[in-house]
Amino acid sequence: MSVEIQGRVLTMSEIDEAAFTRLAERHRRELHVHCYRMLGSFQDAEDTVQETFLRAWRRRETFEGRGSLRAWLYKIATNACLDLLAQRRPAPATGGEVRWLEPYPDRLLDELSADGADEPEAVALARETVELAYLVAVQHLAPRPRAVLILRDVLGWPAREVGEFLGDSVNSVNSALQRARAGLREHLPAERQDWSGGTGEDDVRTRDLVRRYTDASVATDVDTLAAMLRDDVRCSMPPTPGLHVGRDAVVADWVAGGFVGMTGLRGVPTAVNRQPAVAFYLWQDDAGAYLPLTIDVLRVSGGAIAEIVTFHADQFPRLGLPERLEPPAQNLSPVSSS
Template identity: 40%
Template sequence: MNDLSGHTAGLAPDVLESFEKHRRELCAYAYRMLGSSFEAEDAVQETFTRAWKSYDSFEGRASLRSWLYRITTNVCLDMLDGPQRRARPMDLSGPSRPDSPLPAPQPDYVWIEPIPNALAFGADPADHASAKDTLRLAFVAACQHLPATQRAILIMREVLRFSANETAEALTMSPASVNSALQRARATMSKVQPTTSDNYDESDDDQRKLVDNFVKAFEAYDMDTLTSLLKTDVALSMPPIELWISGPENVVAFMLGHGSGCRDSRMIRLEGANGHPAFGHYKPSGEPGVWVPWSITVLELDGDTISGLNFFLDTDKLFPLFGLAPELREAV
């Protein structure tokens, strides 16, 4: 995906290096626009390809960063040329009964996908702190309710802090049109954004302990302890299955029913996904001492409770993205 051969002839190495310095922030921007980590990476690669091909026409009237954002925006708008928007299961229907039959999986383009922190956040912890709230699953899902151009304007103005003039130049619009679209985008977001949001802070000792206790309870399949960690309106979801469960009692009933294959699971702690705590989740294979991929598990926290259990089941795509092994084996 990062093969630059064929496009770099005649470009100075420092120009290519300057492109790469912006890769993560451009990937985060494209992810907010598209809702897919894979499509975001594709968008950034296409951005660099277009930038390499047209670098001779870059006149320097704007900064290189602004120019790359302009290209990325155009790439994303091209990719969003259609009515389909990505969503979370709770955006599409009401909660399911824990004993309801499991529906068939939906295509991957239906769903918001997780993105590894390492793809979206810079090396500076301060950048991480400022960016994570706008990479949360709930925020990215809310953005998908906006028309593509409004989405770009909202992200540029309120996340990236571009001026109205910079945004207008990137989108070939007037500043007045940008400001008008921003007001419409804000009005929509006020209706679709959750009133409470994940507030996970990896530096908070109590929240780290909460996450550790969740792992211990889940691996032990201790449902009493698990229940004590969950918020009263906790939501469990399992993309690509169009199903979600609400409330601790229903979550436990689901885990003891349809989810019972996860008993004796193993969880591998990841750097995080979307600024949330995340794990590579392996379930027993049936062969003693061997566990196989089941999900990328992403937790949402609200203070001292867990408000969201998100099990992303497309492990064929997601486990390589997060650098996870295809199986776990007990040490002999």
């Protein structure tokens, strides 16, 4: 491959590190989302993209320009993910928990959509492939079939190119894809969520549901919350162990955990992984403010809450949420309204 930099045409091996970084950086966000799908962890994806750029720089002379720079980077990123999975990725826990799961900020997904409206990644970035339920289902697949599924069905790479990425034959790729699709069907929820963040009727109903969920949570009104849950609702809190399935089990966990009677909560509706979410803050006297507590990411189906994935306060900065909420001017003590 040759590139023109400041009027000079240079081969890949001739360009300096700064110029190489500028070329590679154009693809950072889509590579990051790809690694996130592979790994289920925002931080692992961040580390793997850095490793991808490092490997690409060190091996730049091996890129001969027969394909695109984008494809070459995807090949390196995919193999970097596979290397990481081979080293230290545990299997999902009994019941299907993925304790390393981390949320992905919608504002960063918006970056990708804005920057690459005509790119295959942007076209393929349907919301269901970044929803938490999809991420969890993908984590149940063996690493190589997982890579094949994401490269073929999400990103749309041809089987021949995927084979080149992975050092496999087209027949092997097709076989792995069939196994991965079967595994995905086994672990994905049968229904899709209602909400897409738009202005349709389902979205309006979901926003109203989220508002009511926020108000009832702030008031610790368990009965009202229970009425919003599906009978088969699932609730988890990665990385904390414990998956609760069914309305009764979820409500019992809330009661046992001291949720009833809690005061000083505030809730801020937001969106994460293209799903509705609520960030909760708790009044702290010593800080004189509401400080981050947890964020609930909701999956809504049939007008009810089908799943709640709760993340800890350490995720707030990454998600661009405020580090504190000040009390209303007229109040000098904690309030119990959203």
